[in-house]
Structure formats: C-alpha cells, structure tokens
Amino acid sequence: MPELPEVEIARRQLARRVAGRRLDEVIVRDPQAIRGDWSTRPRDALPDGPARLAALVGAEAGEPMRHGKRLGWPFPPGGLLIHLGMSGAWVPGEEPPHARVGLRFGDAVWWFRDPRRFGALIPCPAARLADRLAAGLGPDALLAALPGPALAARFRTRAAIKVALMDQGRLAGLGNIHAAEALFRARIHPAIPANALSDDQWEALSRAIVDQLRDAIDAQQDGELVYLTEGGPNPFAVYGREGEPCPRCGTPIARIALGGRSTFYCPRCQPAP
Ligand SMILES: [Zn+2]
Known part of the structure; x- marks a missing residue:
C-alpha cells in the first residue's frame, strides 16, 4: 500500500x-x-x-x-x-x-x-x-519534520505509538509499513502508549521517521513502483519478516496485532515497556 x-x-x-x-x-x-x-x-x-x-x-x-x-x-x-x-x-x-x-x-x-x-x-x-x-491532515512527516519535543506534543494520547503514528491527523505520511520500520530504527516497542515515551525516545523517533522515509525514497528512486502485495521484493527490515532474524541482533522478528493491523518488531531491540 x-x-x-x-x-x-x-x-x-x-x-x-x-x-x-x-x-x-x-x-x-x-x-x-x-x-x-x-x-x-x-x-x-x-x-x-x-x-x-x-x-x-x-x-x-x-x-x-x-x-x-x-x-x-x-x-x-x-x-x-x-x-x-x-x-x-x-x-x-x-x-x-x-x-x-x-x-x-x-x-x-x-x-x-x-x-x-x-x-x-x-x-x-x-x-x-x-x-x-x-485539509484534516497533520504536518507532512518529511517536508515539515518535527524535532522530538514538537513531535511529542502532537501525540498526547494513550494509544499505542504504532497506532498513533498512522493517524494522519497527527502526522501525515506514515502507514503500516513505515511506522513499523521507523519504530525498529528508534528501538521503540510498537505497543508502548504514545504518552509514555521518554524525551530521548521522541528524539530517536524524530530522526528515525525522517531517515526511514528518505532511505525508502532513495531506494526506489530509479525503479518502477511494485508494491509488496503484488509480489515485489521485500526491502524492509522487520515488516513482513515474522520469524526471520533481526538484521541488527539476529533475534527472530515477532508479529503482533495493534489496531487491527499486523505489526512487526524485534523483541530484543524493541523491549516491551
Ligand atoms: Zn534485534
């Protein structure tokens, strides 16, 4: 998607x-x-x-x-x-x-x-x-990237951070795949309530979102778009990789359901709260 x-x-x-x-x-x-x-x-x-x-x-x-x-x-x-x-x-x-x-x-x-x-x-x-x-959207996640404190201010909710990141009214651009990938980069467990993240975690997430989006754009720049659901290759670190080794530590990637969507994460790199 x-x-x-x-x-x-x-x-x-x-x-x-x-x-x-x-x-x-x-x-x-x-x-x-x-x-x-x-x-x-x-x-x-x-x-x-x-x-x-x-x-x-x-x-x-x-x-x-x-x-x-x-x-x-x-x-x-x-x-x-x-x-x-x-x-x-x-x-x-x-x-x-x-x-x-x-x-x-x-x-x-x-x-x-x-x-x-x-x-x-x-x-x-x-x-x-x-x-x-x-209309109805939060700031663009790439063009108007927010530093940690400003990002935190848009996510004053008890909803799981993964679910909140996909709320386009808070921040526009992330969906199921890139929200999971950004949380992996920032080493944040996807089920942590958004309002329970530390200042350091918001800083890490702020950087991770921009890095994730930039890298994804750079990786696709020259090719035609083929969506994963249409049989394209899986270029992601954790998304769609349940049971495969974490690219950072080798621990098998886990999958949980959050907000009705599959979420992938590394249980070791992204420890539970
Ligand atoms: Zn790991």
Whole structure:
C-alpha cells in the first residue's frame, strides 16, 4: 500500500516526465474513480466526473505537490487531487489491467491503474489545491519534520505509538509499513502508549521517521513502483519478516496485532515497556 515514500516517487516521476506538457486527451475507463471529495468508495463518484476531467484538456500540466499520502496536480486553471488508495499508481505506456483513467500528453499516455479501486481522482481548481490537499491532515512527516519535543506534543494520547503514528491527523505520511520500520530504527516497542515515551525516545523517533522515509525514497528512486502485495521484493527490515532474524541482533522478528493491523518488531531491540 502506498505510503509517503511511494507517493513521493510518483510525484517525482510526474514532475520529471509530464510537467510542462499539454494535456491532449482524457480517457475514462471507470467513472467511479472520479470523486467529489476524499473518499475511498466508488459509490461516492462525482456525477459529472468524466465531464469535469475532460474540462482539463488543453491545459498545461504543472508540477504535482504532495502532503502526506495525497497529491495535488495543477492543470491551471483546473487541477486534480489524487489519492492512490490501497493499490493506485501512475504508469506510462500501453494500457495496463485495471486502468481507471488515462491522460494523454502528445504520444504518451499516463494511466491511473488501481486494481482495488480505493484510489480517487478529485477535480479541484488549481487555486484551491494546496488547501484541500492538507485539509484534516497533520504536518507532512518529511517536508515539515518535527524535532522530538514538537513531535511529542502532537501525540498526547494513550494509544499505542504504532497506532498513533498512522493517524494522519497527527502526522501525515506514515502507514503500516513505515511506522513499523521507523519504530525498529528508534528501538521503540510498537505497543508502548504514545504518552509514555521518554524525551530521548521522541528524539530517536524524530530522526528515525525522517531517515526511514528518505532511505525508502532513495531506494526506489530509479525503479518502477511494485508494491509488496503484488509480489515485489521485500526491502524492509522487520515488516513482513515474522520469524526471520533481526538484521541488527539476529533475534527472530515477532508479529503482533495493534489496531487491527499486523505489526512487526524485534523483541530484543524493541523491549516491551
Ligand atoms: Zn534485534
């Protein structure tokens, strides 16, 4: 599932390869991918979605912006808000399976491919993109990285730190994978209540979040996105590695359920509270 690094890779690809080009055609294969607001449900489709998208034809693509896991893509005076959902991606070239919408720029078509259909394209005037992009979200975990004390101030909750880190209203960008990886880097047990972390642990977590996101972006920079759930390789230290040796100490990685999601950690490097 795309989290901040995967969305940032998508943003950079669109910025590098599409920004500055004129949109010549919009191809709608699934009108329900076009929604009126941030919604993961196809039934929230915008009634005049295809016409709203077609109105962008003739505009020049701007450089996409990102906040957390969301994208805002200007096509002045219009634009698109984009959420990749569980499985969304922008892919150039031949029409792939599960293509929802295609945008043609000259002889190149970029397809919004989304097998699971949680992703959304939301028409939005260019002038309103930035506001709607950040609506309801905490600061971006990478662009507005917080030092330890400021991070702690956003997490005054008894919820398990792993669960709290995934709350996009507190901090935008981390999901199930990168929250677990950041906690491993910071040597913090995922079930510790957020408001029980020490000052030192907040400092460690502050650094770990940024390091995790930067390393994940750097590792994917040149490749096409292949999600782990689609059979891609597992590049993570603990995520999806129950029973395998911890890369730091060799102890078998453990898995627990927190907030209904599988969480992976090293019982030795991340001791229980
Ligand atoms: Zn370990």
